[in-house]
Amino acid sequence: MLDLVRARIAAAGGALPFADFMALALYAPGLGYYSAGARKFGAGGDFTTAPELSPLFGRCLARQCREVLAVTGGAILEFGAGTGALAATVLAALADMRALPERYLILEVSADLRSRQQMRIAQLPTALAGRVEWLDRLPDEPLAGVVLANEVLDALPCERFVVRGGEAYRLGVAVDARGALEAVELATTLALPAGIDGAALPEGYQGELRPSIAPWIGSAAAALGHGLLLACDYGDARAPLYHADRIDGTLLCHFRHRAHGNPFIHVGLQDITAWVDFTAVAEAASAAGLEVAGFATQAALLLALGIERDVAAVPDERTRYARATEARLLLLPTAMGESFKAIALTRGLDAALSGFSLQDLRHRL
Ligand SMILES: C[S@@+](CC[C@H](N)C(=O)[O-])C[C@H]1O[C@@H](n2cnc3c(N)ncnc32)[C@H](O)[C@@H]1O
Numbered sequence: 304m305l306d307l308v309r310a311r312i313a314a315a316g317g318a319l320p321f322a323d324f325m326a327l328a329l330y331a332p333g334l335g336y337y338s339a340g341a342r343k344f345g346a347g348g349d350f351t352t353a354p355e356l357s358p359l360f361g362r363c364l365a366r367q368c369r370e371v372l373a374v375t376g377g378a379i380l381e382f383g384a385g386t387g388a389l390a391a392t393v394l395a396a397l398a399d400m401r402a403l404p405e406r407y408l409i410l411e412v413s414a415d416l417r418s419r420q421q422m423r424i425a426q427l428p429t430a431l432a433g434r435v436e437w438l439d440r441l442p443d444e445p446l447a448g449v450v451l452a453n454e455v456l457d458a459l460p461c462e463r464f465v466v467r468g469g470e471a472y473r474l475g476v477a478v479d480a481r482g483a484l485e486a487v488e489l490a491t492t493l494a495l496p497a498g499i500d501g502a503a504l505p506e507g508y509q510g511e512l513r514p515s516i517a518p519w520i521g522s523a524a525a526a527l528g529h530g531l532l533l534a535c536d537y538g539d540a541r542a543p544l545y546h547a548d549r550i551d552g553t554l555l556c557h558f559r560h561r562a563h564g565n566p567f568i569h570v571g572l573q574d575i576t577a578w579v580d581f582t583a584v585a586e587a588a589s590a591a592g593l594e595v596a597g598f599a600t601q602a603a604l605l606l607a608l609g610i611e612r613d614v615a616a617v618p619d620e621r622t623r624y625a626r627a628t629e630a631r632l633l634l635l636p637t638a639m640g641e642s643f644k645a646i647a648l649t650r651g652l653d654a655a656l657s658g659f660s661l662q663d664l665r666h667r668l
Contacts, residue, residue, distance in 0.1 A: 304334045304571035309478055318475035318487050322514070325460040328570050330412065336571055337413040337458070344386050349574055350557040352454050353535070353601070353639060354389035357629035361392025363608035367533065367658045368393060368449045369402040374654045375530040377447030378406040380438075382523065383455035387420035393451075394431040403434065404448060410438045445528030452523065452534040456584065457576040459519055461511040463554065464493050469502035471495050474509070476567070484567035496583060499545045510545060510552040511577040517587040524591030524648070531656070532593065532648040535601060538579030539644065540667040545580075553578035581646055585668045588648040597647035597659025598668055602640030605633055607661040 308327055312319050319327075329336045342348040344355050353360040368379060384390050390407055397403050411417045417437055424435045464471040465488055473489040493512055495501050504510075523532055538544065544553070555562050558573035566575045585595045599607075614630050617623035634640040644664075647656050 304328070304331065305484075307331060307334060308476070308484065308570060309482070312476065312478055318477045318489060320489070321463040321474050321476060321486075322460040324476040324484075325566070325575050328566065328575055329458065329460065331571070334571050336574055338415060339571065340415050343416075343574070344388075349559055350562075351560075352385060353633060353643070354392060354453060355386065356632060356639075357626065358392045359610050359613055359626060359630055360605070360633060361389050362396045362613050363605045363610050363658075364389070364451065364533070365393045365396035365400070366608045367531075367656065368404070368451075369397060369400050370657055371449050371531045371652065371654060372402060372404055374652065375447040375449075377404065377530065378408055379404045379448055380408040380410065380442070380446060380450045380526060382410050382450070382452040383458065384409045384411055384420050385416060385454075387423035389451065389453055390420065390435065391423055391427055394427060394434065398428075398431055403431070405434070407435045408438055408442070408446075409435065410441065441522060441526045445526055447529040449530055450523055450527050450532040452532070452536075454536055456513075456516065456519070456534060456536045456579045457538065458574075459513055459515040461513040461515075461554075461577045462493060463509060463511050463552065466501055466504045466506060466508040468506070469500075469504075471501055471510075471512075484570070486567075496541055496545070496580065497586075498541060498582075504545070504547055505550060508547065508550050510549070511554055513577070513580065513583065516580065516583045517590070520584055520587035520648075521591045524588060524593050524650070527593070527650050529651045530649065531596075531652060532588075533645060533658075534584065534648070535604075535643060535645045536579045537639075537642045537644070538581050539642075540598075540664070541580050541582035542667070544578060544582075578642075579644075581644055582668045584646055584648075585665075588646075593648040593650050594652075595646065595665060595668065596649040596652070597645070597656050598664045599645055599659050599662040600641050600664070601643035601645060602634040602636070603662035604645040604658045605630075608658050610634070
């Protein structure tokens with residue numbers, strides 16, 4: 304992996320933009336973190352996502368899906384399905400509610416994760432597994448129903464910048480005298496997002512920009528003819544995300560459950576992510592003709608969708624205790640409850656969204 308990165312740096316004349324480095328580190332065929340066979344998720348991996356942590360997350364999302372599917376009919380399309388945990392839980396919960404969608408489509412860029420999803424889904428009863436289809440590209444016809452993306456946006460490559468004299472200079476990746484990777488300041492500048500004034504940011508402030516958000520939302524929006532696109536991720540509205548106090552940005556790497564800030568070690572073996580600018584998501588969605596129908600913390604979403612009832616309804620005491628512990632991790636502000644947000648983007652949907660009935664943070668976007 305390092306040889307490939309060094310070769311690309313040399314071919315680019317000595318430095319690669321950070322986004323190009325991150326795309327290689329995560330997605331280079333056969334070598335990138337998501338493309339190769341590392342374990343990634345769960346206790347034996349590098350990090351745990353909400354669907355991996357607990358079936359409570361998928362059960363709650365299934366309720367939101369049911370509400371929308373009752374109006375739209377059609378299918379669910381999940382982007383970046385990880386190990387298939389969310390798909391398996393949502394399908395099982397919708398079966399319990401007698402509200403199964405016609406099809407559950409998965410679009411996954413990683414061949415390794417796709418085969419793990421297939422093994423996971425194969426364990427479901429045939430009536431559920433038979434509805435799941437893997438797509439190689441977006442459907443030709445826009446679908447009616449629900450599009451889900453949990454922790455997909457944060458995995459899209461981002462640029463890094465450093466502020467010098469009020470301008471955002473692009474950060475790149477070069478090779479130092481010992482052959483190790485290092486960050487370098489490039490001579491080119493990047494346009495800061497609308498509403499962010501570089502002159503108001505301290506000298507040396509570092510942050511991230513994700514130009515891939517707009518095209519990604521644009522193509523996901525094009526796939527949705529009628530219904531809901533629900534994206535959950537860690538992130539915030541733009542103003543708090545680019546607050547002058549957040550002087551080092553939000554880039555984080557995950558390696559064996561240790562979070563740290565050095566993307567130049569364990570290249571191809573560790574996850575690299577940065578927080579999502581939900582204002583950019585909302586802007587791209589509006590440009591693509593979607594309505595921003597809700598924005599809330601993960602805690603507010605899950606509470607509104609009945610997570611407490613789900614915990615209380617577990618008959619066996621041991622399992623109930625385990626679920627209560629999981630619910631705390633999903634809900635607590637010090638865990639995933641506040642830093643993770645959910646955004647509801649709709650097209651032609653005339654239905655209340657229960658998940659967003661407790662909290663409406665859209666004014667912050
Ligand atoms: C952090 S993981 C989250 C996995 C899963 N959704 C979960 O919550 O456990 C990011 C996932 O997004 C996938 N991914 C990244 N870019 C993608 C894209 N452009 N389209 C579809 N999936 C993508 C990755 O391969 C991986 O499955």
